[in-house]
Amino acid sequence: MVSIKSSWKVFQKHISPAAVATALAAIICAVILFIPPINGYADNGDFYRAMLSNGIYRLPTKDNQYIGYVVTKFGILKYFNENNVAVFSSQALFVKAAVILNKLLYSHRYFDIRFLGIVYYVAFLPGIYLLTKALTGTWRRIRSYVIAILVVLIFADASFILYFNSFFAEPGMLISFLYVVGSLILLARGDYSKRWKLLLTYFISVVVLITSKQQNAPLALSFGVMSVGLFFLPGLKKAKKLAVMGGVVATLGAGVLTYSLINKEFNDVNQYQSFSHGVLMETGDPSKNIAKSGLSEQFALMREQDYYAKTFDTVDPSSHYIRKHLIGKYNFAWIIKYYARNTDQFLRLLDVASKDIMVTQVKAVGDYTKDSGKKAGQQSTFFTLYSSLAGAFFPGKYAFLCLLAITFVAVYAVSAYIDFVAGRLFGVVRFFLILGLMSICVFVPIVSIIGDGDADLAxxxxxxxxxxxxxxxxxxxxxxxxxxxxxxxPNQDTMINDNLIVLGTPSNNAMIKSLNKDLYFKYSDDYRGFVSNEKLSIEEDYGKTIGTAQLIRSPENSKKGILVLTGATPEASYLASTQLNFKKNIDQFTGDAIVVDQNNTHYSYRFKKNKYIDRNLEHKRTISKNSQLIIYLGIVFLALIVIGFGVYLVFRKQAMMNGGRKNAKQK
Structure with a gap:
C-alpha cells in the first residue's frame, strides 16, 4: 500500500493531467489514422472544394471513388492550375501544409491523404493539452486526471478524428475550437503573466474557425459575445484594451468577409435547397402553403430534391424557367416571412434538426479503405463510446435544447454575479464563454433550416x-x-508550499467543501451543520450554530498546515475567528481543534498526537526554546574538558619528571 501511494506521489510530481491527456490522445488518434486498416471519411461529393484549388485531383480508376470507401491516393497537378478557388476557406492553410510535407517526404506526383491527417494530428495535440490545462489548472489530484480522461473520451472520439483523413473542413473547426476555449479559460484563471500570447492564440483561432466554412459566418456574433468577457480582465492597460477591441473587430470582420465571399453557385445551391428541403418539408400539402405566399403550386413537386440530384431531377434547378418563376420570386427574407406564418412547420423542422444533433459520426459515407476487406459504407466502431452514447440518449427535441441552454446560462450567471461583486474575474469571463456557446446551440439550427433546409444537417x-x-x-x-x-x-503551488488560513462557510467558500473530508469536525452531507465524532456528540440543531477552528495537515503537503475557521453560518465563522484574534486567547488553547457556541462556551481538543505540523520544525523550536540552557551546558562541558585536559597534562608532566629523577639516581 505504501509502495502504491509513493508511486502515485512520484507520478503526480512528474506527469501532469494535461500530459496524460495529450499522450492518450496521441496514441488513440495514431491508431485510428495511421495503423492499418486506415480509417477516415469517404467523399460525399464535397471534397472537390478543397482539392481543386490546392492542386490535387483524383487519379483515374475503374472503381467508384465516392461514398463507399476512403481513398488515400490522389494526384498533384504538374502544370498550371486554372481552377479558381471554389470557396474561401482557412482550410487551405492545412491542405497546403500537407502538400508541402507530402512533397518533402513522399512524392511530387502523388498525394497521400495521411499527410493531411498528420498536419491535423500535430495541430490537434497541443489543443488537447491547452484545454486540459485550462480545465484542471495547476491541480494534480485524482479528479484532475479524471477530467483529463474525459477530455480524451469526448474530443478524441473517432467520430471527430476520422475527419482528419478527409478533405472536409471540420478538422480545422475542431482544432480551432480547442484553442479558443482553452486560451480563454487560461486567460480567466490568470495563471500566465504574458497574456498577450493567449490573447493572440484566442483571436487567431477564432478567425480560423469562422473562415473554415461559409456556414460559419453567423458564428462571428457568438464569438463576439464570448470576447466581451476579455474586457473584465484585471490590469488591462489602454494598449491592451485597444488590442482586445481590435480582436473583436477582426472577429466580426471575419464573419462579414466570409459571408461576402460566398460565390454565386454556393448561394444558388443553398437558396434552392432551403426551398426544396425546408419550405416543402414537414407539412401535409405544401402546394397550398406556397400558393398563399405567391408561388405556383407546381413547385411543390420539387420536395426533397437536391440541387445536384443523385438520380434524376423533376426539373433542372439551374434552368431559365426555375430562375425566373421560382428563385427570382423568393429570397431568405421571403423564407423568414413564410416560417413566421407557418410556425408549427418551422418547429417541426427544428425538431428534425435536433433529432440527431449529437450523432457526430457521418453515417452517409464509409470509414475504411477498399483493401481493408470491409464492406462498402461500413462504419468504424473503434473508440466511439462517447459519441454512441450521446447520439443514443440525447433527447432529440429543439425545446429541450433551448431549455438546456437556458439552464446552463442561468447556472453560470450566478457565478458571474458572485465573482463580479467580489471583484474576481474567472466567473465573469466564463459566463460570457458559456453564453456565446449556448447562443450557437440555439441559433445555428435556426440558421441552418432557413439557409439550407434539412440538407446536410450533420x-x-x-x-x-x-x-x-x-x-x-x-x-x-x-x-x-x-x-x-x-x-x-488557491492554486496547487500555494497548497504545496504555503501554510494557509481558510475562513468562511461552505456556502461562501468552496474550499471549505473541498476540505470537509480532512476536517476533524466534519459537516453533514447538506453542509448545514456539524456532525458528531469520537470526541464530541453534537445534536443536529446545536451543530448548526457552533463555530470551529481546526488546524489540519495540508492534503497536498503533510509538512504544511491549514487553519480552518468555519461554521454553518457567517456568525458562527466569525465566532470561531474571535478565539484566535489575540495572543492571550491563543495561549489558553493547547489542542488542534476548538469548538465555540453562541454562549461563547469553548472546548479544546487534541486529534493529532504530535501537535507540530513539521517535526523538523518541532526539533528546531525545542532547541531554540532551550538555547540558553544548551549554551550554559556547553560552556560547562567545555570547561570540564579543558580542566580535564589540564589535569591530564599536569599528571603526565609529573610522571615524566619522576621518571627523570629515577634515572639520575641510578647513574
Missing part, C-alpha cells in the same frame, strides 16, 4: 455538438473542482 450543425460537449465537460470539471459558483481557490 455537417451544418457540427458546432452545436462541439459547444455542448465542451459545456458538459466544463460543468463536470467545475463540480469536481468545487468552482461551479465559487471560483476563488
Amino acid at each position: 455537417k451544418h450543425l457540427f458546432m452545436v455538438p462541439l459547444s455542448l460537449d465542451f459545456t458538459f465537460i466544463m460543468f463536470i470539471s467545475d463540480i469536481l473542482n468545487h468552482q461551479l459558483w465559487l471560483t476563488e481557490q
Whole structure:
C-alpha cells in the first residue's frame, strides 16, 4: 500500500493531467489514422472544394471513388492550375501544409491523404493539452486526471478524428475550437503573466474557425459575445484594451468577409435547397402553403430534391424557367416571412434538426479503405463510446435544447454575479464563454433550416455538438473542482508550499467543501451543520450554530498546515475567528481543534498526537526554546574538558619528571 501511494506521489510530481491527456490522445488518434486498416471519411461529393484549388485531383480508376470507401491516393497537378478557388476557406492553410510535407517526404506526383491527417494530428495535440490545462489548472489530484480522461473520451472520439483523413473542413473547426476555449479559460484563471500570447492564440483561432466554412459566418456574433468577457480582465492597460477591441473587430470582420465571399453557385445551391428541403418539408400539402405566399403550386413537386440530384431531377434547378418563376420570386427574407406564418412547420423542422444533433459520426459515407476487406459504407466502431452514447440518449427535441441552454446560462450567471461583486474575474469571463456557446446551440439550427433546409444537417450543425460537449465537460470539471459558483481557490503551488488560513462557510467558500473530508469536525452531507465524532456528540440543531477552528495537515503537503475557521453560518465563522484574534486567547488553547457556541462556551481538543505540523520544525523550536540552557551546558562541558585536559597534562608532566629523577639516581 505504501509502495502504491509513493508511486502515485512520484507520478503526480512528474506527469501532469494535461500530459496524460495529450499522450492518450496521441496514441488513440495514431491508431485510428495511421495503423492499418486506415480509417477516415469517404467523399460525399464535397471534397472537390478543397482539392481543386490546392492542386490535387483524383487519379483515374475503374472503381467508384465516392461514398463507399476512403481513398488515400490522389494526384498533384504538374502544370498550371486554372481552377479558381471554389470557396474561401482557412482550410487551405492545412491542405497546403500537407502538400508541402507530402512533397518533402513522399512524392511530387502523388498525394497521400495521411499527410493531411498528420498536419491535423500535430495541430490537434497541443489543443488537447491547452484545454486540459485550462480545465484542471495547476491541480494534480485524482479528479484532475479524471477530467483529463474525459477530455480524451469526448474530443478524441473517432467520430471527430476520422475527419482528419478527409478533405472536409471540420478538422480545422475542431482544432480551432480547442484553442479558443482553452486560451480563454487560461486567460480567466490568470495563471500566465504574458497574456498577450493567449490573447493572440484566442483571436487567431477564432478567425480560423469562422473562415473554415461559409456556414460559419453567423458564428462571428457568438464569438463576439464570448470576447466581451476579455474586457473584465484585471490590469488591462489602454494598449491592451485597444488590442482586445481590435480582436473583436477582426472577429466580426471575419464573419462579414466570409459571408461576402460566398460565390454565386454556393448561394444558388443553398437558396434552392432551403426551398426544396425546408419550405416543402414537414407539412401535409405544401402546394397550398406556397400558393398563399405567391408561388405556383407546381413547385411543390420539387420536395426533397437536391440541387445536384443523385438520380434524376423533376426539373433542372439551374434552368431559365426555375430562375425566373421560382428563385427570382423568393429570397431568405421571403423564407423568414413564410416560417413566421407557418410556425408549427418551422418547429417541426427544428425538431428534425435536433433529432440527431449529437450523432457526430457521418453515417452517409464509409470509414475504411477498399483493401481493408470491409464492406462498402461500413462504419468504424473503434473508440466511439462517447459519441454512441450521446447520439443514443440525447433527447432529440429543439425545446429541450433551448431549455438546456437556458439552464446552463442561468447556472453560470450566478457565478458571474458572485465573482463580479467580489471583484474576481474567472466567473465573469466564463459566463460570457458559456453564453456565446449556448447562443450557437440555439441559433445555428435556426440558421441552418432557413439557409439550407434539412440538407446536410450533420455537417451544418457540427458546432452545436462541439459547444455542448465542451459545456458538459466544463460543468463536470467545475463540480469536481468545487468552482461551479465559487471560483476563488488557491492554486496547487500555494497548497504545496504555503501554510494557509481558510475562513468562511461552505456556502461562501468552496474550499471549505473541498476540505470537509480532512476536517476533524466534519459537516453533514447538506453542509448545514456539524456532525458528531469520537470526541464530541453534537445534536443536529446545536451543530448548526457552533463555530470551529481546526488546524489540519495540508492534503497536498503533510509538512504544511491549514487553519480552518468555519461554521454553518457567517456568525458562527466569525465566532470561531474571535478565539484566535489575540495572543492571550491563543495561549489558553493547547489542542488542534476548538469548538465555540453562541454562549461563547469553548472546548479544546487534541486529534493529532504530535501537535507540530513539521517535526523538523518541532526539533528546531525545542532547541531554540532551550538555547540558553544548551549554551550554559556547553560552556560547562567545555570547561570540564579543558580542566580535564589540564589535569591530564599536569599528571603526565609529573610522571615524566619522576621518571627523570629515577634515572639520575641510578647513574
